[in-house]
Amino acid sequence: MKDDSFIFWILLLVNGVSDANQNAVNLTLMVGDSVTLNSGLSEISKEDTMRWFFKKEGQNEERIAEITGEKIRLDDLNGIFKDKLELEKKNAFLTITSISSKNTGEYKLKKSENIIISFIVNVKDGVKNVPVIEGDSVTLHTGVILKRDVKWTFENRDLKPSDDQTGDLTITNIDNHQSGNYVLEINNSTMGLNRTYYIALIDGVKKETVKEGNPVNLRTGLIEIKGYDLVLWKTKDVTVAEINKNKNKFLTLDKGDTRYGGRLDFIQQSGNLIIRDSRTTDSGDYDLQMNSSTYSLQRTIRVTVNNSGVATGAATGIVVGLLVLHWCL
Numbered sequence: 458m459k460d461d462s463f464i465f466w467i468l469l470l471v472n473g474v475s476d477a478n479q480n481a482v483n484l485t486l487m488v489g490d491s492v493t494l495n496s497g498l499s500e501i502s503k504e505d506t507m508r509w510f511f512k513k514e515g516q517n518e519e520r521i522a523e524i525t526g527e528k529i530r531l532d533d534l535n536g537i538f539k540d541k542l543e544l545e546k547k548n549a550f551l552t553i554t555s556i557s558s559k560n561t562g563e564y565k566l567k568k569s570e571n572i573i574i575s576f577i578v579n580v581k582d583g584v585k586n587v588p589v590i591e592g593d594s595v596t597l598h599t600g601v602i603l604k605r606d607v608k609w610t611f612e613n614r615d616l617k618p619s620d621d622q623t624g625d626l627t628i629t630n631i632d633n634h635q636s637g638n639y640v641l642e643i644n645n646s647t648m649g650l651n652r653t654y655y656i657a658l659i660d661g662v663k664k665e666t667v668k669e670g671n672p673v674n675l676r677t678g679l680i681e682i683k684g685y686d687l688v689l690w691k692t693k694d695v696t697v698a699e700i701n702k703n704k705n706k707f708l709t710l711d712k713g714d715t716r717y718g719g720r721l722d723f724i725q726q727s728g729n730l731i732i733r734d735s736r737t738t739d740s741g742d743y744d745l746q747m748n749s750s751t752y753s754l755q756r757t758i759r760v761t762v763n764n765s766g767v768a769t770g771a772a773t774g775i776v777v778g779l780l781v782l783h784w785c786l
């Protein structure tokens with residue numbers, strides 16, 4: 458009995474140590490990315506056996522790739538790495554293509570029992586399809602901090618990153634020539650990564666003209682805004698509606714703003730905003746800002762609420778009245 462508990466504690470200790478791998482490279486990836494884990498070796502000897510192991514949290518590590526001389530062996534671990542692994546003979550770089558959340562875990566390269574390098578890979582479900590309407594501006598995020606290691610291509614043409622620090626790419630005033638696949642390549646001494654963003658032009662209106670009293674529909678173009686941290690509608694620099702996940706906020710109107718007096722419907726699922734029973738004073742530019750961890754988008758919709766015939770007459774009357782008043786002074 459005493460011996461058993463002793464062994465139990467030893468096991469716990471060993472486990473605890475291996476779980477808290479301080480030297481591991483920590484990577485956050487998106488579903489669908491392809492990544493190359495760099496072994497840090499320029500060449501491996503033909504005599505050596507090199508093995509990559511995968512360890513899911515709370516489970517034992519299992520071998521996924523092995524190389525001895527010319528011989529490579531890959532294990533798909535019951536399908537979770539099926540057709541996803543490539544091992545380079547020369548330097549034991551491991552590539553995982555089209556990564557999925559099931560591939561989240563720790564990756565360790567060993568020569569015999571010696572750990573050469575290890576990676577902690579976190580795979581998140583980020584938004585990579587970007588639905589836009591003509592005239593939108595979009596910034597695609599790299600998630601890195603060194604522009605040096607970043608390359609963007611669109612239709613086999615290289616694009617210059619817009620942000621000198623992060624290498625983020627901004628595309629302004631989008632038209633149909635700019636929809637398509639944007640390929641991000643990141644390459645540094647610890648890893649290589651390929652990610653494809655897809656900018657899709659969808660139908661939508663940049664100018665919304667309605668008759669007074671009719672509803673104004675301001676649309677995000679999305680069915681669900683689940684993957685977004687921020688959806689913000691503003692007009693004349695005042696917040697009209699906001700969903701802010703980081704601040705745990707869902708609101709319409711800044712405090713104390715009475716212009717819309719209960720005429721706003723903010724749809725939580727789509728982020729669409731409806732102004733009911735519109736008034737001419739609702740006219741103006743409405744700015745939409747949508748942010749996810751992978752990109753951010755800006756859109757401006759020009760709203761014109763037309764006077765009904767009677768109101769137009771009344772407005773003219775007022776102008777005439779003012780002119781007369783002016784004349785008398």
Ligand SMILES: *[C@@H]1O[C@H](CO)[C@@H](O)[C@H](O)[C@H]1NC(C)=O
Nearest residue numbers: 477478481483484485577579
């Ligand atoms: C890895 O990075 C993520 C995101 O920055 C963080 O949440 C996590 O705690 C890190 N993991 C380790 C083991 O350092």
Ligand SMILES: *[C@@H]1O[C@H](CO)[C@@H](O)[C@H](O)[C@H]1NC(C)=O
Nearest residue numbers: 491492493552642649650651
């Ligand atoms: C990324 O794409 C480039 C160019 O097509 C290719 O050379 C490289 O091996 C790819 N890297 C990964 C990790 O898939």
Ligand SMILES: *[C@@H]1O[C@H](CO)[C@@H](O)[C@H](O)[C@H]1NC(C)=O
Nearest residue numbers: 483484600601645646647648
């Ligand atoms: C390489 O890029 C990854 C992803 O941005 C980063 O986590 C890592 O620290 C970088 N390594 C070096 C040596 O810059």
Ligand SMILES: *[C@@H]1O[C@H](CO)[C@@H](O)[C@H](O)[C@H]1NC(C)=O
Nearest residue numbers: 495643644645646647648649
């Ligand atoms: C990636 O970076 C490594 C180390 O910085 C370099 O040796 C290699 O040539 C680079 N690969 C590509 C495709 O740029």
Ligand SMILES: *[C@@H]1O[C@H](CO)[C@@H](O)[C@H](O)[C@H]1NC(C)=O
Nearest residue numbers: 596686687746747748753754
């Ligand atoms: C949203 O994205 C824009 C552009 O990248 C950025 O300027 C702004 O700070 C972001 N807002 C929030 C609340 O993250």
Ligand SMILES: *[C@@H]1O[C@H](CO)[C@@H](O)[C@H](O)[C@H]1NC(C)=O
Nearest residue numbers: 666667668761763764765766
């Ligand atoms: C409403 O505005 C549109 C666009 O400016 C214009 O074509 C239309 O004639 C206007 N209708 C009325 C009733 O004023």
